Amino acid sequence: MGTHVANIIAIVMAFLILIASFIIPHALIDDLYFDGTSMLEAMEEAVKAGDTESAIDIAKTVYDLIEKRMKSLRIFVDQDTILELEAKAVATIIFAEQKNVDLLLGAIHELKSDIEALNEQENPTFATIL
Amino acid sequence: MLVLFIRSVLIYIFVFIIIRLTGKRQLSDLQPFDLVITLLIADLASGPASDVSMPLLHGIIPILALFLMQKLIAFLVLRSEKIRRLACGHSLILVEKGKVVEKTLRSASYTLNDLIAQLRSQEVYELRQVEYAILETNGMLSVIKTGLEQQPTYEDMGIEPPKVGLPYYIVEDGLLHRGALRASGLDENWFNKKLRYLGYKNETEILMMCVNADGTVHVQAKETKGGKVHVLPGGND
Numbered sequence: 001m002g003t004h005v006a007n008i009i010a011i012v013m014a015f016l017i018l019i020a021s022f023i024i025p026h027a028l029i030d031d032l033y034f035d036g037t038s039m040l041e042a043m044e045e046a047v048k049a050g051d052t053e054s055a056i057d058i059a060k061t062v063y064d065l066i067e068k069r070m071k072s073l074r075i076f077v078d079q080d081t082i083l084e085l086e087a088k089a090v091a092t093i094i095f096a097e098q099k100n101v102d103l104l105l106g107a108i109h110e111l112k113s114d115i116e117a118l119n120e121q122e123n124p125t126f127a128t129i130l
Numbered sequence: 131m132l133v134l135f136i137r138s139v140l141i142y143i144f145v146f147i148i149i150r151l152t153g154k155r156q157l158s159d160l161q162p163f164d165l166v167i168t169l170l171i172a173d174l175a176s177g178p179a180s181d182v183s184m185p186l187l188h189g190i191i192p193i194l195a196l197f198l199m200q201k202l203i204a205f206l207v208l209r210s211e212k213i214r215r216l217a218c219g220h221s222l223i224l225v226e227k228g229k230v231v232e233k234t235l236r237s238a239s240y241t242l243n244d245l246i247a248q249l250r251s252q253e254v255y256e257l258r259q260v261e262y263a264i265l266e267t268n269g270m271l272s273v274i275k276t277g278l279e280q281q282p283t284y285e286d287m288g289i290e291p292p293k294v295g296l297p298y299y300i301v302e303d304g305l306l307h308r309g310a311l312r313a314s315g316l317d318e319n320w321f322n323k324k325l326r327y328l329g330y331k332n333e334t335e336i337l338m339m340c341v342n343a344d345g346t347v348h349v350q351a352k353e354t355k356g357g358k359v360h361v362l363p364g365g366n367d
Contacts, residue, residue, distance in 0.1 A: 079183035
């Protein structure tokens with residue numbers, strides 16, 4: 001009887017941990033994906049329009065967003081991914097401040113594709129799984 | 131996280147199929163669905179344990195996925211005969227009426243050497259001693275010896291059999307197990323009386339005290355107290 005109850009508790013706990021670990025990162029990465037990509041697109045437009053001041057402001061906001069989200073995602077996402085995203089966000093600020101349009105556009109695209117890759121992991125397709 | 135979970139489930143199914151197809155030789159006392167988890171779990175746990183940049187959940191999620199798969203298959207195996215046959219296979223008769231069944235031997239990927247080695251491990255040294263040898267679903271070989279090789283039982287010989295039951299270890303390394311003492315139907319008064327009778331002050335001087343099924347009490351003192359072994363006859367006195 002004891003073993004039976006322990007088994008049921010273990011199965012229920014396993015389900016709860018799994019459900020929590022699916023829902024929490026999913027919600028956090030969704031936020032990062034939708035807010036982050038729209039901000040990066042706005043930054044790209046600002047850069048192309050020559051508005052570097054706005055680009056710097058957006059780059060700082062993107063960095064804050066990434067830092068905030070990554071703090072919560074630390075137990076779900078590996079350290080290398082977090083450091084890489086943060087480093088790329090810092091790079092966008094530096095390039096924006098240097099008014100280096102080519103490098104800034106490159107950094108924006110890289111950051112965007114990294115965020116998209118992270119989002120793809122949480123919303124996997126058959127190809128992502130395999 | 132979902133990717134980790136689904137990948138773990140896919141790997142479980144894949145390794146399970148491979149183990150099932152490789153045959154019973156690989157099983158070593160476990161059913162295939164148990165062996166898969168034994169094989170995979172250590173590797174999954176060692177990753178996040180040794181690599182601090184990897185979140186702990188990257189180890190926990192796949193292990194939980196394997197755990198749930200194992201529970202699911204164990205449940206289905208209990209419920210359905212068809213799934214049991216599919217997951218565990220069925221036992222194979224390798225020796226039938228003293229004759230090796232070559233076809234079954236081959237289908238189990240067993241060589242004659244393997245069979246003879248397995249028989250030796252069961253203390254059967256000649257094939258003519260074997261009436262039946264059955265390869266169980268967990269890879270163990272069960273042997274039924276020929277009538278001539280069977281050991282006579284107490285019943286065959288008309289002798290009163292000894293009393294069988296569980297031995298209770300009531301003292302282990304100087305520690306008194308009160309639960310075992312109660313389970314053996316004895317109490318602390320009895321225990322203290324025995325200690326005084328043997329000349330010991332308390333349980334800390336005893337390495338081991340066991341109450342056997344026939345009531346005899348086996349006691350060994352600690353090295354520091356001479357390490358003497360006492361065997362006391364049964365009875366509650």
